Amino acid sequence: MSSAEVVLDLVRSRPPTLGEGRLLCIDGPAGSGKTTLASQVASAGGDAVVVHMDDLYEGWGGLAEVGAQLGTLLLPLAVGSSGSYRRWDWRLDGWAETVTIAPSSLLVLEGVGSGVSLFAALTTVLAWVEVPPELRLERGVARDGPGVAEHWAQWTHDEQAVFVRERTRERADVVLDGRVP
Template structure:
């Protein structure tokens, strides 16, 4: 279990990913999965700062609203399969304000794709993942971060989200498949 500083951890993740052979066509895929409010986005930002050539996507934008977690894996897989074949991948963005699907975005093949978010590392495309990082923190820490980020008005979504998150990770065995477990 890793306990390094955020910048050291990002450097470690990046070095580990690039020490491994490509798994996403000629590129590499790092999935930062784990519990809501655990620090996945912070780690992804650290990777982006160290690797400007990386494409970093937050899978929150690929969810069909608050109850969209069960369908996320299929959306991510649809993005990844063309990239694995050396072609551009596409994904559709969820507009949280409009509560509807928005535009389709394209990702070109590249040296590093970082997916961060709850459910970003589905078992269905495990062979495409170069490095799976699981991030976790105590529930009270996560709730405080969630409320700071999203505000008290989003609290009603917390319980339903946690139930969906728990079911997804139990079904997928995500933590057990992780190459690196980080506790923040």
């Protein structure tokens, strides 16, 4: 059984927590395979909608305030209304348009900090994805280019602080190896 199938089976076995829909948070360190898993879940998950946390951070330094925008997205969805968030434009280094997300049967929130405890009551399943640190760095540089190397050390420090504060891995419903499809 693939990781996506494992996660989807778990999600489907639980009652809705986000209005009439379910919320899957895919968290873990940068470069661990969260985006790949989210894509696989969305492909197999019917009308699943994926929101990438990269769109919600205020640049490289925005991780500490990771939960700030989640309220405007998740709280309206919890009562059956559309939610929204401001999208961060990494190329322009500034806030861009407001993105509206309509209720769906499955919202996949993917990225570092997606499993913040502030919204644990709305989370159907919290999945943690991990791989060895050297593979994470290799993937990150391959994905984002050599220019990210200068930001990587600070980002890994910031994400560790979030994971410790939130106890994300300990609270996860399932821990997955990001090297396994």
